[in-house]
Amino acid sequence: MVGITSFGAYVPRYRLNRMIIFGSMGWLNPVIITNARGEKAVANFDEDAITMAVAAGMDCLRGIDRSGIDAVYFASTTAPYKERQNANIVAGALGAGEQIRTADFSASLKAGTTALLSALEFAAANPGSKAVVCAADCRLGKMASTQEMVFGDGGGAVAVGDGDVIAEYKGCYSVSYDFVDHLRGANTKYDRMWEERWIRDLGYQSFIPEAVNGLCAKYGLSPTDFDKVVYPCYYGGARKKINAMFGEDPAKVQDDMLATVGDTGAAHPLLMLAAALETAQPGQKILLVSFGSGCDAMWFEATDAVSKMQDGRGASRWLARRADLDNYQKYLVWRGMAPPELGLRGEVDKETRWSLVWRDRKSILGLWGGKCKACGAQQWPAKRMCVNPDCGAIDQFEPVYLADKGGTIFSYTGDMLAASLNPPAVYGTVSFNGGGRTVLDFTDCTVEDLAVGNAVEFSFRIKFYDPKRDITNYFWKAIPAVEEVK
Amino acid sequence: MAEGIRDKVVILGMGCTKFGERWDKSGGDLLVDALTEALEDAGIEKKDLQAAWLGVHIDEINIGKGGTYASNAMHLPFIPVSRLDNFCASGTEAFRGAAYGVASGAYDIALAIGVEKLKDTGYGGLPDSPAFGQEMVMVGPNATAPGMFAQLATAYAAKHKIPMERVKEAMTHVSWKSHQNGAKNPRAHLRKAVTKEQIMGAPMVAYPLGLFDCCGVSDGSAAAIVCTPEVFKKLKPNQPMVKVKALQIAVSSGEEAAYDKWDGASIMTTRAASKRAYEEAGIKDPRKEISMMEVHDCFSITELCTMEDLWISPDGGAPDDILNGFFDLDGQIPCQPDGGLKCFGHPIGASGIRMIFEMYNQLLGRWPEDRAVKNPKFGLTHNLGGVPNNNVCSIAIFGVD
Structure with a gap:
């Protein structure tokens, strides 16, 4: 049996109330008030599609051995690299091995589900294999646009394989059209859309039913047979009409998270799927449909094992970990929509030396450290010689993946002198659980949130961006430990 | 058995510029001021210096690498000028070089001079630099x-x-x-x-x-001329000796x-x-x-x-x-x-x-x-x-x- 073996989600901590956008930009385009309900999740200044995909992947892979992963697929329409495979960065951060298959899925909002289908087919074709799909998007609408109101940032992840399946994959049906509702050229930053009535009526309201009906016809099902229905559509009226085809019970249709997160693009079907799997019951039939240049429709049946993965992973704890982003200007700066003055210190040129990055890729991407075989001391970085002054053994390290180990705060500060898009720059010394320590940037917190001895987790983030060469560099930062939601 | 250098080296003369935002002076100008005062205090001439150790830290601005800038600025007469960088200990490292040079018997009189021209950075604090190696650029906070x-x-x-x-x-x-x-x-x-x-x-x-818990970032130079107690007694008989x-x-x-x-x-x-x-x-x-x-x-x-x-x-x-x-x-x-x-x-x-x-x-x-x-x-x-x-x-x- 091939199917889903785990799921994960990620929603960035900062949420922008849509009335703040309207309050700032309503003068230019008053009609955005019609989308001004609720809040949208906004990626922190050090987050992008890669970091959010990794965060969702880390959530999905909690407690799962990384050495068994055979494929890592990344889906996004806002990947930072055109050449340099984004999926390899994600795979490295997740601690997967290097003798694996990786691929980027892009250019359509159905890229996330297409990646999932490819992963399921990969698992079916390679018995005993495991694949993980990580999707995230961080799309931008221009100031005062509908897109700015509707889009949110976030990620979703799904692990698939043929062992410990929590939702069996039953089949799929796809439609593909060059239907240009939204568009970004290769060199374009902001989304452009065609008339909304056309998108709503000819797009969502016709393609989604077409894909669902096609799937049902193929597998001898009726749309009303599904117990959980997951599909994105941010038009309330269209959503009501489409919902009607699934029967009387509105609860079976998964909340579109528009009021809490916003439309997370290629990640949205997987983010909603993660939320659905958090409460799925054994035997329930789950329908997943995407929308963008057509639709992928697929269905799953939850197994008895589903409760094993209902252990806190998924969207809920990220949704609960929220903080208000209380001003629109901060959002503009974080998302690169307005140029801030960082001072001359912020202009310092930092080159990326790729041969160095290659040598250190395990310790940079996966926070791999080492445990000394001679004395047992865990340490990061694991260079050649053991750091224990009473040991000093050379080349005796057992690699240890530290990214999911967490740690505690040893010392910390908030620095107003360092150039930062979220001053003060918070950083401190972190003791790794299991031994060793290092100084890390902290993020998603203020100095007031910290105390010596507090627990932290690690989060893969943008380390620095080199605007001269268009290079985004990544490394791990510490975040206050995320509380479980029961 | 090593016994250290206690009482083997004495200070013959010293100089120190005013520290501060010396907008009007280059690193070389400051070196000349410190050297001139030290030579006067020592009562010797530049030609009496047999070797020099230079303490300087920041490369990114300041006086470049090696000993040439300083030697050129002071027109030292083809003597050894060794640049020592060991972060903020650089000045004392230069002094240590000169002291060890004298204590070893290699020289009678040696110069230790330190300089830093920081206020051409254009901003407060020290310049951002890969001071701990290129790896730290990728992973350091x-x-x-x-x-x-x-x-x-x-x-x-x-x-x-x-x-x-x-x-x-x-x-x-x-x-x-x-x-x-x-x-x-x-x-x-x-x-x-x-x-x-x-x-x-x-x-x-x-x-x-x-703000007041942090020290000033300044331009300045300081110099010490060291020698053996024997040389000191010849040059400054009956004067107190700082050892x-x-x-x-x-x-x-x-x-x-x-x-x-x-x-x-x-x-x-x-x-x-x-x-x-x-x-x-x-x-x-x-x-x-x-x-x-x-x-x-x-x-x-x-x-x-x-x-x-x-x-x-x-x-x-x-x-x-x-x-x-x-x-x-x-x-x-x-x-x-x-x-x-x-x-x-x-x-x-x-x-x-x-x-x-x-x-x-x-x-x-x-x-x-x-x-x-x-x-x-x-x-x-x-x-x-x-x-x-x-x-x-x-x-x-x-x-x-």
Whole structure:
């Protein structure tokens, strides 16, 4: 049996109330008030599609051995690299091995589900294999646009394989059209859309039913047979009409998270799927449909094992970990929509030396450290010689993946002198659980949130961006430990 | 068996420029000023210098690499000029090079000179640079010196269970005292006495360090000419001799940054170097025997922790000593009688030699009454370069005969 073996989600901590956008930009385009309900999740200044995909992947892979992963697929329409495979960065951060298959899925909002289908087919074709799909998007609408109101940032992840399946994959049906509702050229930053009535009526309201009906016809099902229905559509009226085809019970249709997160693009079907799997019951039939240049429709049946993965992973704890982003200007700066003055210190040129990055890729991407075989001391970085002054053994390290180990705060500060898009720059010394320590940037917190001895987790983030060469560099930062939601 | 260099090297002459924002002077101009004053004080000519050691740290701006810029600026006559960079210990390292050159018998007279031209950076603080290697560019925190040293304070308060308010109060006294002393010193960068209220109320730079907890970033140069006691007696018969009693350097092993033993509230290099220095100088009880100190108060918290790391204050006891006035100009061990890095300023490569300049002049009784240390016997200087978890410490001790 091939199917889903785990799921994960990620929603960035900062949420922008849509009335703040309207309050700032309503003068230019008053009609955005019609989308001004609720809040949208906004990626922190050090987050992008890669970091959010990794965060969702880390959530999905909690407690799962990384050495068994055979494929890592990344889906996004806002990947930072055109050449340099984004999926390899994600795979490295997740601690997967290097003798694996990786691929980027892009250019359509159905890229996330297409990646999932490819992963399921990969698992079916390679018995005993495991694949993980990580999707995230961080799309931008221009100031005062509908897109700015509707889009949110976030990620979703799904692990698939043929062992410990929590939702069996039953089949799929796809439609593909060059239907240009939204568009970004290769060199374009902001989304452009065609008339909304056309998108709503000819797009969502016709393609989604077409894909669902096609799937049902193929597998001898009726749309009303599904117990959980997951599909994105941010038009309330269209959503009501489409919902009607699934029967009387509105609860079976998964909340579109528009009021809490916003439309997370290629990640949205997987983010909603993660939320659905958090409460799925054994035997329930789950329908997943995407929308963008057509639709992928697929269905799953939850197994008895589903409760094993209902252990806190998924969207809920990220949704609960929220903080208000209380001003629109901060959002503009974080998302690169307005140029801030960082001072001359912020202009310092930092080159990326790729041969160095290659040598250190395990310790940079996966926070791999080492445990000394001679004395047992865990340490990061694991260079050649053991750091224990009473040991000093050379080349005796057992690699240890530290990214999911967490740690505690040893010392910390908030620095107003360092150039930062979220001053003060918070950083401190972190003791790794299991031994060793290092100084890390902290993020998603203020100095007031910290105390010596507090627990932290690690989060893969943008380390620095080199605007001269268009290079985004990544490394791990510490975040206050995320509380479980029961 | 190595016996150190106690009493083998003496100071023949010294010079030190005014530190500060020397917009009108280049690094070379400052070198010439420091050298000229040192030569006059020594009573010798440039041609008598047989070798020179140059202390300088920052590459990104400043005077470039190697010894050529300095040698060109001072037109030194084809003698060895060795550039030494060891973070903020660079000046003392240069002094150590010259002292060892003389002690070894290789030279009769040698020059140690330090310089730093920092105010061409264009912004406050030290220039951002890959000071800890290219790997750290990829993985190191977005940190500055104040933020790295600020962590000493959070770890210190946590380790000794002293409320941060008390630590901050002691830190405030440290800066207040240095401003009191610096105000009296015509060569100092910052010459204004400030109130404790001003210090406490200043904007935060890196929690819990406010603006007045951080030292000045300055341009400046300082020079020392050293020789053997025999040469000194020939050149300056019957004059008091300031002798080198100890010179020690300790460099982090990497253990503080990555291993689990360091307490985060002390500096391991300072503890190691000062122990060795006291042994070299024959000092048994530094709290009783040291007369005065110039320590590396890059930040007030550094000075606070250093009082314990130099084995002067008991662990956890520095705030009490500080607040009791133990280190004030009229206290038992005046610390920073010249204003310290805080007020005299901190042109990195010159700072170590500037501290020696203060000890030298105090030991010779050359300063006016209002800032003279009474009957000093041993003077100690201390530099700490780098950051608390990865640094270089230098200790020098001087006495007068």
